[in-house]
Amino acid sequence: MAEKVNIFWFRQDLRIADNPALTHAAESGRVLAVYILDQNDQGDHGPGAASRWWLHHSLKALNESLQGQLNIFRGDPQTILQDLQEKYGASEIFWNRCYEPQSIERDTAIKKFFQKQQVEVKSFNGSLLWEPMQVLKNDGTPYRVFTPYYRKGCLNADAPREPLPVPQKLNLLKSESSETLESLGLLPKIRWDQKMESYWEISEAGGQQKMQEFFEHGLRDYKEGRNFPAKSCVSRLSPYLHQGQISPNQAWYGAQAKHSGKNLDHFLSELGWREFSYSLLYHFPDLPSRNLQGRFDAFPWKEDSRLLERWKRGQTGYPIVDAGMRELWETGYVHNRVRMIVGSFLVKNLLLHWKHGERWFWDCLVDADMANNSASWQWVAGCGADAAPYFRIFNPVSQGQKFDPEGTYTKQFVPELKDLPAKYLFSPWEAPDLVLKNAGVQLGENYPHPIVPLRESREKALEAFSMLPKALSA
Ligand SMILES: Cc1cc2nc3c(=O)[nH]c(=O)nc-3n(C[C@H](O)[C@H](O)[C@H](O)COP(=O)(O)OP(=O)(O)OC[C@H]3O[C@@H](n4cnc5c(N)ncnc54)[C@H](O)[C@@H]3O)c2cc1C
The missing domain is CATH 1.10.579.10 (DNA Cyclobutane Dipyrimidine Photolyase, subunit A, domain 3)
Structure with missing residues (x-):
């Protein structure tokens, strides 16, 4: 009997290690791993020019790590997923959750659509240490102030998930309808990006290396040194965290394995600020457009x-x-x-x-x-x-x-x-x-x-x- 096919949809989790949805998809069948450049993405917050540039290089590296088996599409995600699901008879679709208001709306609609078709959608937390619905005040309302959010809310909640290894077995499937990376047109037409290339190694391995270098050399003076732009005391991990070449769980536990004391605590609390921003966006979805006060x-x-x-x-x-x-x-x-x-x-x-x-x-x-x-x-x-x-x-x-x-x-x-x-x-x-x-x-x-x-x-x-x-x- 042919092995079951699962669809795994890459979004802001462009990595293989510590990717809960990918790990689950790989455990129960062959995996059709797809990336979709969403034509409706985020209304007026479609990826900016620098993010598109980063995305191009991330997808290139990801495809190489997957031995050329990444399936790339652009268009309406629901239509593309439906076509693939029908073509391959996939019975389950896997993804890690996104938290931007337009993504939540899109994902909810897609989930409902597939439920009606008896296709199960399984979603996971792959991008946050604590999800916004998990950390609330005693009265059930969201925190608006960082310190109680982090100290009372996060640090008293369940500990974040330990990072997962690379899936042991990853049996990938390549669709002949996959488009090429170049067809997404993510690189700028006027090549302002050449100098930028020299600053970044854009891949999951590049993110891991940057993180380890920071743990070795930067973190030991983080609390004070992080204020001085000429010092190498900050991690520069933010783009990797945003597009998911590394996970916050890897940073959270990786730092604790190597350090202790005030520098570690401060670094962890900065990861906490990232969590706080996501909580604010989730509970106050007008955050990008309206003054909170x-x-x-x-x-x-x-x-x-x-x-x-x-x-x-x-x-x-x-x-x-x-x-x-x-x-x-x-x-x-x-x-x-x-x-x-x-x-x-x-x-x-x-x-x-x-x-x-x-x-x-x-x-x-x-x-x-x-x-x-x-x-x-x-x-x-x-x-x-x-x-x-x-x-x-x-x-x-x-x-x-x-x-x-x-x-x-x-x-x-x-x-x-x-x-x-x-x-x-x-x-x-x-x-x-x-x-x-x-x-x-x-x-x-x-x-x-x-x-x-x-x-x-x-x-x-x-x-x-x-x-x-x-x-x-x-
Ligand atoms: C005006 C303004 C705009 C910003 N825009 C962004 C943005 O678009 N994307 C972005 O990731 N950060 C943004 N930040 C927050 C912060 O400046 C960056 O996260 C940080 O400079 C990234 O560098 P790093 O990875 O070396 O940080 P590190 O000091 O090494 O911190 C580790 C990680 O913690 C998180 N973090 C650190 N500081 C903050 C913070 N103040 N708020 C939220 N998360 C934090 C980031 O994910 C960062 O990668 C903005 C800050 C300001 C003042």
């Missing part, structure tokens, strides 16, 4: 495309801000401290809506993640659940001096300032003419004057904020 709806945001363009291009005249925006453009990643600095500058000094920042990050980040990106932008803007208070305005000069004291990071991405002494690096407009001349800096020529004055723009932001209705106490 409604009083911010009255905020008098400015519309100024010239300022926005200067911010996007890293031409604000504030070196640490420009370094961050150019790091984003060049590598598809920005260090967390610098994300907070450039975010604060956009929404507070420039008074531009956080959604402009969210959109630009969405397009340029290789780790663009609906939950983390929208929760973080709302945090920066002060309108989120457990947000930085609006009056906390990052000063780009003192932030640069404190967190990039040698200027190593800033000079890497803003090389036109590389000969400026550290004393003036973060405020070149204060440098004497001779110092500028000796460093080859001509303000307004090869590096811009500040696009807004620091003190006045800060005061304007505070004034705009003071006009808002007062926060209701929690």
Whole structure:
């Protein structure tokens, strides 16, 4: 008798190890492993250009690990799955759950459709340590503040699943209707990505290697070192976690196997922030589009495309801000401290809506993640659940001096300032003419004057904020 065929649908879990749905599919039959580029994906949150680039390389590597047996399609997932199910007589479909509102809607509809056809859909948790419906306050409502969410909610809930090994037996099936990776058209037409390639090894093995290197060298100074963009103290695992080349369970348990103490605790709590963002998105599905604190709806945001363009291009005249925006453009990643600095500058000094920042990050980040990106932008803007208070305005000069004291990071991405002494690096407009001349800096020529004055723009932001209705106490 021919062996039973199961369909396994890869989504944000582009790995073979610790993939619960794939493991279950492999245990009970031959596996038709498919990836579908969903033509309806996420409405206006279809993958941005950098994410598509990452996805291309991820699928290429995944297909190689599966010895060329990955089936690739584009179109409407339900139609494609139905065709495959009929053609191969598959009796079960397996996937790991996604948590974006549009994905939940899509998956629920597909599940219902197949139930009617007597085809079982089995879904698993492959992307989170704790699913959002699992961690709730005693009264059954979701947490809105991180510390109790993590300490009381997560750490008192069942321990996350231990990572699973690579399935022992994986008997794969190749469909002749599979399209080619190239036909998905994920790579950019204008090849801005060549430099980016040198920064990343995009594969499950590449993610594993990065994680092990971080455990060996970065994690031991994580708590303090994570604030300094020039140090190698952060993991840079976010794109791998987003697209699922590694799982949070592998990071959670892998870190604990090698470390203990404050650095470990801090790293685990950052993984906890990721969980918190997913919980917020799940329980407040408007997170990407609406202020969680409604009083911010009255905020008098400015519309100024010239300022926005200067911010996007890293031409604000504030070196640490420009370094961050150019790091984003060049590598598809920005260090967390610098994300907070450039975010604060956009929404507070420039008074531009956080959604402009969210959109630009969405397009340029290789780790663009609906939950983390929208929760973080709302945090920066002060309108989120457990947000930085609006009056906390990052000063780009003192932030640069404190967190990039040698200027190593800033000079890497803003090389036109590389000969400026550290004393003036973060405020070149204060440098004497001779110092500028000796460093080859001509303000307004090869590096811009500040696009807004620091003190006045800060005061304007505070004034705009003071006009808002007062926060209701929690
Ligand atoms: C304005 C803004 C936008 C952001 N957009 C995104 C985004 O689109 N995608 C994204 O993954 N992160 C986003 N973050 C959160 C954070 O900056 C990144 O997760 C982190 O910088 C990734 O680098 P890392 O992997 O080296 O982090 P590490 O410090 O090594 O942390 C390990 C992992 O924990 C998670 N994590 C760490 N910090 C946070 C945080 N503050 N919130 C949520 N999860 C966190 C990430 O999954 C990260 O990979 C954003 C932050 C800000 C301020």
